[in-house]
Structures are given as structure tokens and as C-alpha cells.
Amino acid sequence: MPKSIQELTIGILGGGQLGRMLIQSGIDLNLDFHILDPDKEAPCHNFSNFTQGKLTDYNAVLEFGKSCDVITIEIENVNTAALQQLANQGKKVFPQPHLISLIQDKCLQKTFFLENNIPTADVIFIKNKAEAKLHAKFLPAVNKLAREGYDGRGVQVIKDESQMHKAFDAPGLLEKYIDFEKEISIIVARNEQGEIATYPAVEMVFHKEANLVEYLFSPATLAQEVLSNAEKIAQQVIETMKLVGILAVEMFVTKEGEVLVNEVAPRPHNSGHQTIEANVTSQYQQHLRAILNLPLGDTKIIQPSAMVNILGEPGYEGNAVYNGLDDVLKMSSAYVHLYGKKTTKPFRKMGHVTLLEDNLDQLKMNALYVKEKLKVISDK
Amino acid sequence: MPKSIQELTIGILGGGQLGRMLIQSGIDLNLDFHILDPDKEAPCHNFSNFTQGKLTDYNAVLEFGKSCDVITIEIENVNTAALQQLANQGKKVFPQPHLISLIQDKCLQKTFFLENNIPTADVIFIKNKAEAKLHAKFLPAVNKLAREGYDGRGVQVIKDESQMHKAFDAPGLLEKYIDFEKEISIIVARNEQGEIATYPAVEMVFHKEANLVEYLFSPATLAQEVLSNAEKIAQQVIETMKLVGILAVEMFVTKEGEVLVNEVAPRPHNSGHQTIEANVTSQYQQHLRAILNLPLGDTKIIQPSAMVNILGEPGYEGNAVYNGLDDVLKMSSAYVHLYGKKTTKPFRKMGHVTLLEDNLDQLKMNALYVKEKLKVISDK
Numbered sequence: 138m139p140k141s142i143q144e145l146t147i148g149i150l151g152g153g154q155l156g157r158m159l160i161q162s163g164i165d166l167n168l169d170f171h172i173l174d175p176d177k178e179a180p181c182h183n184f185s186n187f188t189q190g191k192l193t194d195y196n197a198v199l200e201f202g203k204s205c206d207v208i209t210i211e212i213e214n215v216n217t218a219a220l221q222q223l224a225n226q227g228k229k230v231f232p233q234p235h236l237i238s239l240i241q242d243k244c245l246q247k248t249f250f251l252e253n254n255i256p257t258a259d260v261i262f263i264k265n266k267a268e269a270k271l272h273a274k275f276l277p278a279v280n281k282l283a284r285e286g287y288d289g290r291g292v293q294v295i296k297d298e299s300q301m302h303k304a305f306d307a308p309g310l311l312e313k314y315i316d317f318e319k320e321i322s323i324i325v326a327r328n329e330q331g332e333i334a335t336y337p338a339v340e341m342v343f344h345k346e347a348n349l350v351e352y353l354f355s356p357a358t359l360a361q362e363v364l365s366n367a368e369k370i371a372q373q374v375i376e377t378m379k380l381v382g383i384l385a386v387e388m389f390v391t392k393e394g395e396v397l398v399n400e401v402a403p404r405p406h407n408s409g410h411q412t413i414e415a416n417v418t419s420q421y422q423q424h425l426r427a428i429l430n431l432p433l434g435d436t437k438i439i440q441p442s443a444m445v446n447i448l449g450e451p452g453y454e455g456n457a458v459y460n461g462l463d464d465v466l467k468m469s470s471a472y473v474h475l476y477g478k479k480t481t482k483p484f485r486k487m488g489h490v491t492l493l494e495d496n497l498d499q500l501k502m503n504a505l506y507v508k509e510k511l512k513v514i515s516d517k
Numbered sequence: 518m519p520k521s522i523q524e525l526t527i528g529i530l531g532g533g534q535l536g537r538m539l540i541q542s543g544i545d546l547n548l549d550f551h552i553l554d555p556d557k558e559a560p561c562h563n564f565s566n567f568t569q570g571k572l573t574d575y576n577a578v579l580e581f582g583k584s585c586d587v588i589t590i591e592i593e594n595v596n597t598a599a600l601q602q603l604a605n606q607g608k609k610v611f612p613q614p615h616l617i618s619l620i621q622d623k624c625l626q627k628t629f630f631l632e633n634n635i636p637t638a639d640v641i642f643i644k645n646k647a648e649a650k651l652h653a654k655f656l657p658a659v660n661k662l663a664r665e666g667y668d669g670r671g672v673q674v675i676k677d678e679s680q681m682h683k684a685f686d687a688p689g690l691l692e693k694y695i696d697f698e699k700e701i702s703i704i705v706a707r708n709e710q711g712e713i714a715t716y717p718a719v720e721m722v723f724h725k726e727a728n729l730v731e732y733l734f735s736p737a738t739l740a741q742e743v744l745s746n747a748e749k750i751a752q753q754v755i756e757t758m759k760l761v762g763i764l765a766v767e768m769f770v771t772k773e774g775e776v777l778v779n780e781v782a783p784r785p786h787n788s789g790h791q792t793i794e795a796n797v798t799s800q801y802q803q804h805l806r807a808i809l810n811l812p813l814g815d816t817k818i819i820q821p822s823a824m825v826n827i828l829g830e831p832g833y834e835g836n837a838v839y840n841g842l843d844d845v846l847k848m849s850s851a852y853v854h855l856y857g858k859k860t861t862k863p864f865r866k867m868g869h870v871t872l873l874e875d876n877l878d879q880l881k882m883n884a885l886y887v888k889e890k891l892k893v894i895s896d897k
Contacts, residue, residue, distance in 0.1 A: 141838065141839065142842075143837075143839070143855070161541060161544050164537065164541050165853060165854050165855065166853060166855060167855035167856070167857045167868075169563075183549075183565045183566075184564070185564065185565060186563075417849060426846065431842075431843065431846050432843055432846045432847040434846070434849075435849035435850065437849070439819070439820070440819070457523075458521065459521065459523070462522075462811075463811065463812055466806065466811050466812045466814070467812040469797060469814075469815040469817070470797050470815065472545070473545060475523070475545065475546060475547035476547070477544075477547045488547075
């Protein structure tokens with residue numbers, strides 16, 4: 138008889154906020170988690186079964202995986218050779234290791250889009266800065282490192298030839314700069330038996346300085362035709378990949394209404410935090426359902442929402458102090474999520490607040506109010 | 518400078534499902550919990566900082582409390598002398614120990630209602646069976662043990678003199694049997710500065726054999742006048758007690774629309790499980806806000822709901838197996854909460870399912886469907 142889901146040990150590579158919210162959701166189904174993270178004070182550290190170890194280390198990942206039945210990730214930068222070895226040994230590893238490898242490398246990821254007719258911005262693959270300099274005519278462009286870019290690192294805009302000197306001197310790509318109307322994300326889920334569920338698109342507003350999501354609005358306000366097209370594209374990506382788990386598909390919508398895939402993330406994603414309160418099934422529960430081959434949940438929106446990332450205040454570094462929490466708790470339908478990170482630093486993701494409200498203008502005002510009131514500073 | 522809420526250690530006496538859902542909610546505010554429970558496999562056992570110890574033992578509670586800044590309960594049957602000692606030492610103990618003592622004893626609780634003009638059924642206090650037998654004319658009545666009744670234990674109906682032989686031979690009470698129209702519950706919350714928040718009334722449907730809540734419907738369908746009266750009474754109880762925390766006020770509504778307080782529980786309660794998904798603020802978050810003197814949250818209903826208690830199937834005892842989980846996961850807006858109890862026994866509370874649905878008839882059908890499909894049996 139196969140083990141029931143309660144008898145399985147679920148390993149998560151990464152003990153950050155995404156892992157923390159996965160565990161918080163998994164409590165409802167009485168699931169048993171083991172966590173691996175290099176930081177002994179990671180957001181998941183005070184849950185049982187926390188192992189300190191390097192996610193990129195073959196032996197650490199292999200050893201960790203031995204005690205697990207199902208292994209998943211909350212960050213892409215992990216040792217996929219060890220995961221493949223575990224899969225070969227019969228462990229369920231979702232998302233599949235070869236897909237994590239594909240997505241880890243933005244050049245491979247982009248090649249996958251091109252080969253599978255997934256609409257995406259024009260690109261030139263480059264090996265180093267010298268090669269980049271040969272393509273001044275391609276500017277303005279977004280210059281991305283192939284590997285290890287994350288939360289705004291390893292991505293920059295090169296407007297014209299005068300800025301070419303700052304091009305990364307490492308393998309990566311130059312993507313045609315898209316003067317987009319909106320940046321949206323659609324989260325899709327797929328379980329082992331191939332069932333697919335698609336969340337309604339959300340709109341992301343990026344922090345200019347930190348280059349990471351500052352606000353999110355759900356649902357995206359776009360023409361129905363554009364939304365349908367974006368949903369089809371997101372489904373096309375996950376079906377083509379045959380990925381098991383959830384996949385956040387980040388897309389640009391151009392001023393002409395064209396939809397272009399920017400990049401994808403095979404895990405719970407910042408653009409799905411609001412699903413905890415604002416959608417019937419949260420992205421965290423959905424990811425667990427997908428990797429355990431359970432029926433996928435309804436993705437429907439319960440109420441329009443905004444999500445505000447709570448970032449470490451510039452100028453502060455040290456033990457985190459949350460100023461203005463009471464002001465936010467006084468608001469109706471404001472859901473505070475702190476990630477339990479002991480120390481803050483400028484623009485570190487320390488938490489988020491989800492706001493529910495039928496009126497979009499009110500939502501935006503509430504989001505600004507939260508941003509203004511809730512500040513993460515340090516104790517000295 | 519006072520400690521921030523994240524720096525406080527919050528002790529919970531009791532590591533059952535209510536403690537588990539408190540912790541699950543407290544993750545959002547990055548709170549630090551310590552748990553005391555006699556059962557090393559209690560639902561909270563796999564959270565960090567779990568101490569095995571007897572809740573009714575003076576020294577165990579005192580010792581446990583020393584490491585905490587704020588102490589609360591998830592079950593009333595605890596050593597209140599130790600809690601009072603901890604309060605005397607300057608610990609925050611909420612609900613206040615003298616109120617736990619009052620509520621622990623159903624005779625004291627009833628006397629409190631009578632002395633404070635809180636409407637309640639007529640009563641005769643009795644010391645033993647012999648004394649009960651003197652009051653045959655008072656029948657039909659509900660015979661309750663003064664102490665340690667819980668989840669249907671220590672409560673029985675005595676219809677007429679022929680049944681008087683089964684009266685409890687211990688201190689307790691005979692309450693006039695109320696041929697009620699409905700049994701409702703209102704949860705009220707109060708923080709240290711005296712702010713009060715009131716949840717809309719819910720209707721409880723009891724399991725006849727097990728004498729515990731089987732279904733719950735939110736909101737209660739009653740005349741507005743009756744509901745307003747019930748809310749006022751619930752507020753009167755918590756204000757008169759000056760209780761800090763949440764209080765579930767269980768009430769009978771008679772066929773004439775009269776509202777009578779049955780009993781109260783000074784902690785998260787079975788009649789508030791649905792607030793996790795169906796109300797703006799869950800009872801768990803509300804209890805934490807109350808004991809931490811934070812602004813109380815909005816109690817508004819987001820959507821009508823039903824809650825089904827998942828009880829151990831009669832005839833099964835041993836390691837729990839959840840049959841029919843997939844059928845429930847396939848439903849839209851069905852929220853499964855399993856409590857992580859390793860072993861099942863007949864009528865043991867093993868979990869609950871909350872259902873959201875605008876249409877009341879559909880809600881009832883869905884509740885019956887869940888009851889029919891999801892069964893907790895044992896593995897042998």
C-alpha cells in the first residue's frame with residue numbers, strides 16, 4: 138500500500154519565507170517537513186527538523202534527501218545533480234531536477250522559450266563584456282547574468298553605447314528592452330497526473346532602486362483578450378515543460394497588447410503571496426497539492442487585493458524592529474506576514490502585507506498607507 | 518523600553534488543536550511560543566519549544582511559566598494557583614487566573630451569571646446524587662458536573678424521576694431543561710486597554726450521541742432583534758468579567774426568542790474555527806491580539822460558512838487514517854484542517870472542514886457531503 142500523504146517526509150531545499158509559508162499551509166494537511174538551509178537563523182529555523190547545510194553542495198543535498206520521500210525547492214539555486222541522483226533512487230523530486238537546471242540558467246531558459254514558440258523579447262546571447270560591446274546597435278537592452286541572478290541582482294538596463302562599460306563580464310544575455318505597459322505574473326500549477334490550474338493574472342509594480350516587486354495588484358486590469366492570451370501562454374509553458382509543482386510566469390504586456398514571457402520561477406513566488414487570503418486556494422497549498430499529486434484547488438479570486446512587500450529600510454542594518462505595526466493592525470482586511478528574519482538590511486524582504494478591498498483606488502491608497510507606516514529598522 | 522511582541526515568549530498551557538491553530542496564526546506576526554502538554558504526541562508536539570508536563574500540576578505550570586513573558590491557555594483545566602503566582606511575579610497571564618478558576622467550576626460560573634443579571638436557565642446547585650433526588654419536581658433538567666466536564670463529558674439530560682438514578686454523585690448543578698429553538702455561540706474579544714470586538718453569532722448543531730458540536734453555520738439565521746440581544750449579552754459577560762483574551766459565549770435561543778447563556782469558554786473555541794477563512798480576522802489571531810494588547814481585528818463575515826467537525830469514526834481505535842480526503846480537496850472552497858493526532862478513537866476531534874458558499878442550502882448539502890466522504894478510521 139502506498140504511504141498516505143501524512144506518512145511522507147517532505148524535504149524543502151531552502152528555509153526562507155517561501156518555505157515558511159509552505160510549512161504554515163502544510164499544517165492543515167498534517168504534513169511532515171524537513172528543511173535544509175545554510176543559515177541557522179533562516180525563517181524556517183524554529184520549525185522542527187531543520188538541517189543546516191549548503192543548498193549548492195552535492196553531498197549536503199544528497200544526504201538531506203535520503204531521509205525524505207518527496208523533495209521540493211523554495212529557491213532555484215540548488216544542486217540539481219544531487220536532486221537528479223535522488224530522483225534516480227526513486228525519490229519524488231518536484232519540480233523535476235532537469236527543469237530546475239533549465240530555469241537556473243537564463244540562457245537555457247530563453248532558448249527553451251525560443252525553441253517552443255513561446256513569445257519572448259528578442260535576445261543576443263553573450264559570453265562576456267567584450268562580446269556585449271559588439272552589439273551596441275541592439276541597445277537599449279536588459280543585460281542579465283545567465284546564472285544566480287535573484288531579487289534584482291544580476292539584471293541591469295543598458296540604455297546606450299555610453300553605458301556599455303557596465304555590461305556584466307560573464308555569460309549572459311542582452312534582451313531587447315521592452316517599453317512595456319504592464320508587468321504581470323500568472324501562476325500555473327500542474328500535478329503528476331497532468332491536471333493544470335491557472336491563477337488569474339496579477340500586476341506587479343517594481344521598486345525602481347531595488348529592482349524587486351514593491352506592490353502587486355490582483356487581478357490585473359487588462360483587456361479580456363490580453364488576459365486570455367497571457368493565460369494560454371502560461372499554460373503552454375508549464376505543459377511544454379511537463380513541470381510538476383507551481384510555476385510563476387512573469388510577462389510583459391506591451392503598449393500594443395502583445396504578451397511576452399520575461400522569465401519563470403518553478404516554486405511559490407512573490408507574485409502569489411496575496412493568494413493566501415485573496416484566492417480560494419493559496420499558492421502554497423496549491424504547490425503542496427501539485428507535488429503530492431492531490432486534486433488541485435480552485436484558483437478563483439475571492440476579493441481584489443494588493444500586496445505590499447515590506448523591505449528593510451535603507452540606512453538600517455542589524456536586529457529588526459517593526460515600526461508602525463499597530464497602524465496596520467488597525468486597518469480592516471490588512472494581513473501582516475512577517476518572515477521571522479532576525480536581521481534587517483536595506484531592501485531585504487522582511488515581510489509582506491496583503492490588503493483586501495473591492496475598490497481599486499482605495500486599495501492603492503491603502504497600499505501607500507501601509508508603505509508609509511510600516512518600517513523595518515534596526516535596534517541601533 | 519518595553520519588549521516588542523516579537524521579543525516576548527508566549528506560553529500556551531495545552532498543546533491540542535487550539536494551540537496548534539494559535540501557533541499557525543502567530544507565525545504571521547513572528548511570535549515565539551512555548552507549549553506545555555502532558556502528551557508528548559500532542560498536536561503541537563512537532564513545534565519547537567514543546568515541554569511535556571501536567572497542566573494541573575502546580576510545579577510543572579510554575580516552572581514552565583518562568584521562561585515566558587505572556588501566558589495563555591487553550592484548555593481550562595489547568596492549575597490556576599500556579600498561574601496566579603506567575604501573575605503575582607509580574608507575568609502577563611491572560612485570561613486572568615481568577616477568571617479561569619471561575620469558569621472551571623460550573624457552579625461558580627452559574628453563580629456569576631445570576632449575580633450579574635446575565636440571563637440564564639433556572640438552576641439548583643447540588644452536592645451529590647442524594648441531594649439531586651430531592652428535586653424531582655424540577656425535572657426535566659440538565660445535570661452537569663461542577664468540574665472537569667469537557668466535550669460532552671460530565672453533562673447529561675435527566676428527563677424524569679425514573680432517570681434520577683443516573684444523576685452524578687458529585688458536586689454540580691441541575692439546570693432547567695430548555696427546549697431551545699437554536700443553540701448559538703458568540704465570540705467576544707477584549708484587550709488590556711478594554712477594547713471589545715464581537716463576532717457575529719453562529720449556529721451549532723450537536724451530535725446527539727457524542728454531545729459535541731457536529732456542524733456549525735455562520736451566520737446564525739435569527740431575527741435581527743434576537744441577534745442584537747445575544748450580542749449585547751455576550752458583551753455584557755466579557756465586560757463584567759473584564760476578561761482579557763477571547764471568550765466564547767454559548768447561548769440557547771428559546772422558541773419565544775429569549776436568549777439564555779448556557780456556558781462560556783475563555784479561549785479559542787470550536788464555534789470559531791470557521792473564522793480562519795470566513796471572517797476578516799480569525800479567532801486565533803484575535804486571541805493573540807487581545808493578550809498582546811494589540812488593536813483588535815475586524816470580525817466581519819467575508820462569506821457564509823459551515824464547519825464540520827471531523828470525528829473519529831465509531832468502531833476504530835489506533836493510528837489514524839484519513840479516508841476520502843481527495844473527495845473533499847476536489848470541492849471548491851473546502852478548507853481541510855487536520856490536527857495531527859496520531860491515534861483516533863470514537864468521536865475524538867481529529868480535524869475540521871470549513872466550507873464557504875453564499876447559498877445556505879448548498880452549504881448544508883456540502884456539509885453533509887463532507888461528513889459522508891471524509892472518515893477517520895484506524896490502520897487496523
